[in-house]
Amino acid sequence: MVGGENMSVAGKRITIGDRIFDTIIIIILCIAGMVILYPLLLVVSGSFSSPFALMSGQVVLFPVEPTLKLYKIVFSHPEIMRAYANTILYTGLGTLISVSLTSFAAYPLSRRDFYGRGFFTTVLMITMFFNGGMIPSFLLVKNLGLLNTIWAIVLPGAVSVYNTIVMRTFYQSNVPLELQEAAELDGANDIQFFFKIVIPISKAILAVMVLFYGVSHWNSWYHAFIYMSSRSKYPLQLILREIIIQGSTNIGGATTGDTEMIGEGIKYATMVVATVPIMCLYPFLQKYFVQGVMIGSLKG
Amino acid sequence: MQNINTVKNAIPQVAVKGLKWEKVKKKILRSKFLYLMIFPSFLYLIIFHYVPIYGAQIAFRDFSPFVGVLKSSWVGFQYFSEFFSSVYFWRLIRNTLVLSCSSIIFEFPAPILLALMINEVRNNKFKKSIQTIVYLPHFISIVVISGLVISMLSPTTGIVNEVIKALGGNSIAFMSEPKWFPAIYVGSGIWQSTGWGSIIYLAAMTGIDPTMYESAVIDGASRYKQIIYITIPTILPTIVIMLIMRIGGVFNVGFEKVMLLYNPLTYETADVISTYVYRRGLQGMEYSFASAVGLFNSVLNLIMIVSFNGICRKVTETSLW
Numbered sequence: 001m002v003g004g005e006n007m008s009v010a011g012k013r014i015t016i017g018d019r020i021f022d023t024i025i026i027i028i029l030c031i032a033g034m035v036i037l038y039p040l041l042l043v044v045s046g047s048f049s050s051p052f053a054l055m056s057g058q059v060v061l062f063p064v065e066p067t068l069k070l071y072k073i074v075f076s077h078p079e080i081m082r083a084y085a086n087t088i089l090y091t092g093l094g095t096l097i098s099v100s101l102t103s104f105a106a107y108p109l110s111r112r113d114f115y116g117r118g119f120f121t122t123v124l125m126i127t128m129f130f131n132g133g134m135i136p137s138f139l140l141v142k143n144l145g146l147l148n149t150i151w152a153i154v155l156p157g158a159v160s161v162y163n164t165i166v167m168r169t170f171y172q173s174n175v176p177l178e179l180q181e182a183a184e185l186d187g188a189n190d191i192q193f194f195f196k197i198v199i200p201i202s203k204a205i206l207a208v209m210v211l212f213y214g215v216s217h218w219n220s221w222y223h224a225f226i227y228m229s230s231r232s233k234y235p236l237q238l239i240l241r242e243i244i245i246q247g248s249t250n251i252g253g254a255t256t257g258d259t260e261m262i263g264e265g266i267k268y269a270t271m272v273v274a275t276v277p278i279m280c281l282y283p284f285l286q287k288y289f290v291q292g293v294m295i296g297s298l299k300g
Numbered sequence: 301m302q303n304i305n306t307v308k309n310a311i312p313q314v315a316v317k318g319l320k321w322e323k324v325k326k327k328i329l330r331s332k333f334l335y336l337m338i339f340p341s342f343l344y345l346i347i348f349h350y351v352p353i354y355g356a357q358i359a360f361r362d363f364s365p366f367v368g369v370l371k372s373s374w375v376g377f378q379y380f381s382e383f384f385s386s387v388y389f390w391r392l393i394r395n396t397l398v399l400s401c402s403s404i405i406f407e408f409p410a411p412i413l414l415a416l417m418i419n420e421v422r423n424n425k426f427k428k429s430i431q432t433i434v435y436l437p438h439f440i441s442i443v444v445i446s447g448l449v450i451s452m453l454s455p456t457t458g459i460v461n462e463v464i465k466a467l468g469g470n471s472i473a474f475m476s477e478p479k480w481f482p483a484i485y486v487g488s489g490i491w492q493s494t495g496w497g498s499i500i501y502l503a504a505m506t507g508i509d510p511t512m513y514e515s516a517v518i519d520g521a522s523r524y525k526q527i528i529y530i531t532i533p534t535i536l537p538t539i540v541i542m543l544i545m546r547i548g549g550v551f552n553v554g555f556e557k558v559m560l561l562y563n564p565l566t567y568e569t570a571d572v573i574s575t576y577v578y579r580r581g582l583q584g585m586e587y588s589f590a591s592a593v594g595l596f597n598s599v600l601n602l603i604m605i606v607s608f609n610g611i612c613r614k615v616t617e618t619s620l621w
Contacts, residue, residue: 021523025417026426032414033433036491039448040436042459057462105341108334115327120338123345129548130602132352133594134555134574135581139365140352156348159341190333219441222556226582237443244447245560264457271444278439286435293499 047071047268054265070269073262079231080239080270087218087236094154094217099209101159103202106167107194110175128161134226141227152227153235157220163212166295170205171198208292211285215278236274243270359592372588379592388576396572399558400550402482407489408546411497412539416527418498419505434495446560449488450475475561478568484561485570504538505531540618548605551597573597 045063046054053064074080108114109121131137137156146152175198183193199206221237228234244267278285328335359379361372383389414434421427437445452458453474461471474480508530516526555574562570573593581590605620613619 015522018523022420022422025420029417029421029426029430032494033430036433036437036495039452039491043448043451055457057457057459060459060462101341101344104337108331108338111331111334113327113330114334115324115331116335120342123342127345127349129605130353130598131349132354132356133591133598134577135587135591135594136352136355136358137348138582139355139358139369139587140348155344158348159344164341190331191337194337215439219439219443221441221443225559237441240441240443240447241560244443245450264451264454267447267451271447275440275444282436282439285439286432289435290499294503 043268043271046265047272049265051262051265054268070262070265071273073266074269074273080236080273082232083234083236083239086233090150090153090235091214091217093150094158095210095213097154098158098160098213098217099206102164102167102209103206105159106164107171107198109164109168110171124161124164138226147227148229148233150233153223156223160213163209166292167205167209169295170202174201204288204291205295208288211281211288212292215285218278240270240274243267356591356595358588359595361588363588363591365587379589380596382589383593383596388571391568392571392573392576395569396551396553398482398569399485399553399572403486403489404546404550406486407493408543410490410494412501412535414494415498415501415505415535416531418502419531420523420527431495434498436495437492438496440492442556443560445488445492446557449484449561453484476563476565478566478570481562481566481570485557488557500542501535501538504535508534537618540612540616541620544605544609544612544620547608549601550604551600
């Protein structure tokens with residue numbers, strides 16, 4: 001045994017090769033970070049710039065000739081504001097339904113003594129790998145008379161298999177069997193036990209679920225796109241799609257000459273307005289989402 | 301629980317029948333509140349997932365909304381053969397495979413590389429900041445991301461073309477030239493999902509025993525060697541699982557992003573099975589034909605994931621089920 005002279009405390013490495021390696025990694029990560037941030041920064045800057053500066057390509061990093069003009073147009077536009085209200089409603093109701101269904105369903109699936117656990121798990125898992133397709137789903141919603149109602153948005157995607165598995169895994173590893181047995185001895189039934197004991201110790205995962213579902217409802221446009229026909233019921237993302245993708249930017253009563261010029265700026269401002277609520281939640285989102293993914297990856 | 305099992309095994313099979321039913325009944329009764337709890341979700345799954353699967357039989361019928369699913373006349377595989385012989389069939393398959401395979405080749409390894417790099421960072425503050433940044437795009441809606449792509453690539457005002465022009469080139473109409481579509485699709489996918497995708501690998505890496513690295517250092521292994529011989533083998537099962545899911549979904553190109561990014565000018569390379577189903581089915585109201593195309597796609601997906609899972613179970617002993 002000779003070693004020891006070249007080594008400092010474990011974990012500290014001193015070779016030149018390793019130092020170069022570290023530096024290269026940090027440089028690559030910095031570039032990656034910038035590539036991700038730059039488009040976002042550009043949009044925010046663009047939304048605060050004068051439309052003229054935007055059109056002539058002067059905005060490359062920071063706002064040019066800063067103005068709130070674009071936001072004034074966006075916030076005074078009745079259609080965008082109505083869509084905003086719709087999205088808040090859909091997100092609220094949708095999240096409530098999704099979280100209740102999921103937390104209720106995940107609990108029995110977490111109980112080893114639940115007779116039929118395998119059957120219900122299979123019923124759930126199959127939907128991950130096979131579905132009837134867009135048209136049969138559309139016809140179903142149509143036949144149920146849900147087309148163009150709020151239910152067509154909040155019901156069809158209400159339960160996510162992935163979230164259910166995450167929640168089940170959480171219950172499995174966090175609800176002690178002794179508590180359940182004690183509750184049984186006290187004569188509490190499973191539902192009482194669930195509300196009195198399981199829910200209070202599952203607050204963290206419930207927060208994860210509210211955020212998971214909340215973000216996905218807020219950002220969702222597919223169900224509205226397929227099932228909604230009247231513009232007054234469109235959620236924000238669908239109006240956004242018209243403005244951004246289809247370039248229908250003649251909103252806000254701008255005169256014809258202005259229209260095209262303002263158009264690009266309106267896109268930017270609308271994108272910002274639609275994303276700000278999510279970004280405000282981002283610090284919580286990051287913490288809880290990462291937790292959720294970690295739990296999910298513990299193998300269902 | 302174990303007691304019950306041993307008792308069950310101990311009783312001779314012949315005498316059990318009556319007893320068994322009694323036992324099952326007892327178990328069901330014991331779980332009655334649990335059934336009550338799972339019932340709403342079960343009902344949801346039946347209505348919104350299993351009824352459409354049952355309804356997919358309109359692919360084999362000449363569906364008319366006025367007479368309903370079951371009374372529409374049976375036409376067998378007519379719509380399937382119509383689809384197989386249509387001029388669009390190969391184009392759709394090709395586009396779907398090109399988009400899917402290029403995203404497996406370029407998008408799939410990106411989070412693994414990113415996780416390996418993040419895992420090597422010693423400075424915790426830097427690590428946290430980078431993670432905060434790279435996770436960000438995951439929370440932005442697909443509509444906004446598509447809008448971002450379109451704006452950035454716009455031939456008149458887009459920053460990308462500004463750069464090309466500044467370098468002396470001619471501006472390119474990225475969104476209306478078919479040859480650019482796969483690159484745009486995959487590129488925006490990498491931008492959005494790499495950071496988020498890395499979490500699962502980082503989670504797998506937290507399970508590595510630090511003493512393994514320490515002994516590797518004693519043996520004189522460089523950082524690079526440590527990654528190759530310690531980190532990668534540890535996360536290999538996770539990589540395999542993710543790959544199974546990805547390849548299983550090879551015919552399942554995201555409808556939403558294609559729908560948002562394509563336009564009639566780029567159908568040549570951008571039109572995939574699901575967007576075709578949308579146009580023929582919901583815009584053209586050819587319910588049966590579109591259902592047949594959709595069902596074909598679902599079955600293809602199922603075959604892919606089942607067979608790939610089987611292969612993986614044989615070869616690597618890691619599988620989804």
